[in-house]
Amino acid sequence: MRTDRLVAVLLLLQRREQVTAAEVARELEVSERTARRDLDALAMAGVPVYSVPGRGGGWRLVGGARTDLSGLTAPEARALFLVAGQATAATPAVKAALRKLVHALPEPFRGQAEAAASSLVTDPRRWGASRSEPRPPRFLDALQDAVIRGVRVRLGYVDREGAGTERTVHPLGIVAKGSSWYLVAHTEAGRRVFRIDRVTSAAPTGDPVHRPEDFDLAESWREIADEIDRRRTPLKVHALCAPDGMYLLRMMLGGRLQVGGSTPDGRIEVVIGGDHAYALAGELAGLVEWLEVSGPPDVLDHLASIGHALVARYG
Template structure:
């Protein structure tokens, strides 16, 4: 919208001083002619903006014309500009908004703090995605956001991670959480706090009835409860498997959450024309690893030996049923 663009021009000039029309045009993704028309509009509205022609010229505000916000300390200003990669904002449809918001905040900072905040934004970047891990497939968060912001119940079809089974749920959502680059829906199911990975949601729809959250309970409270439950779980049993590359499209969606650091892909083994990729997983019990048998000869458990023996016995018993 033109009003947003006019405000952006004003804030850019307050932050950077004199700027050429072509640079403003590039920053705002419009033509230089549009910028000049916007400058005329600002001037007509009483903003003391002027242009200088020729080499070294540009557009600027009269000295002293600034919007200042007091009350921020130097450290508070720096904290605002320790940037996280914009992937989460993009997932929420807010990618373009984050740049605009930061320009406005930068222009509103007290002048003594502005240079330090700008330096922090260019020198520190937080990327929450685990190194070399396969990112989850893109997730459409639109319906989830609508349920969260309009306080409505949510129906979804979900593929469980522990066994790959599909289930239907009617949920009372509290909100969305981005944890290490993965989106989670935090919700109550039958009054009990549950966590649902967004990339395992197969379908969603809004219910007509309003949400029925527990009274006085907020998203941060439920997330803290669920996070502590996960953090306090026993370490479980480390398992190393190797999977045919041709089966990865089925294996990764089911077992990505069971992979451990360091990076999940720890090796590549070739046998003839076959390629195997090795993964480190962790299961709570040997029994919870039994669904690995569903991959038949596309997956081999390398360790521990007791799991190999257990799966071998079950495979032999299954084969005996068909002889």
């Protein structure tokens, strides 16, 4: 994080002409001691920065030295090298913009900035998955362009059942989840989500998008993801878990596990989501040492049946 902090400090000096260590610390959310070290590091790197002692003093750039990046805020500068510079995630346009950014920096920073830009790799694959890198969906660029320009799209789409449809949508945003890409759009039927790898055509109409004034993509996606999770796991199992079994339960179930309070005997109330009673019973059967399931009845019946089958085979 050091290089992007130094760039942020430099931009802050350009905007305000003079800053104190306390102001830098507040802006970058670091300690004053760290802020002072960063200001000293700027001077040591050859940036023309100097301190003004006494009351009303601070740090300044000699002669108001500037780059062409003064429009960036400190948080934007801090994010650039970690987001735009991800070696596996950046598009060609982002990489080109990052190169221009690096060349606009003072010479002492360029090598460090280029190193920072290639220091983070995002790998969405699970262990044991195919080594081949998933390709971006065919119409990703076209849909992203429609979102940016704010124009409607005539969208061809094939649903999970294989049925093809065509409709005009108002693209509102694009979300990457794991290795999959989704288009969030407004339609005649309300807000909808489309997997971009199922899109068969995407033709911009030129008509402007009707975007709700209070629309927030991140908040909208949270609502969508929560609803998808509810649909995927309509079955809820209630149980009590011994404290030393919670680590295994969290590791196995991830987001399908809801943790409640403790009972007088020290066990922990949990709710486990699933989509099929027998499959869920099969998952939980191996946790009988720590877990006591109280319902629903069909899961209890399946657990008993699995237990009898295990005893019959191995008992």
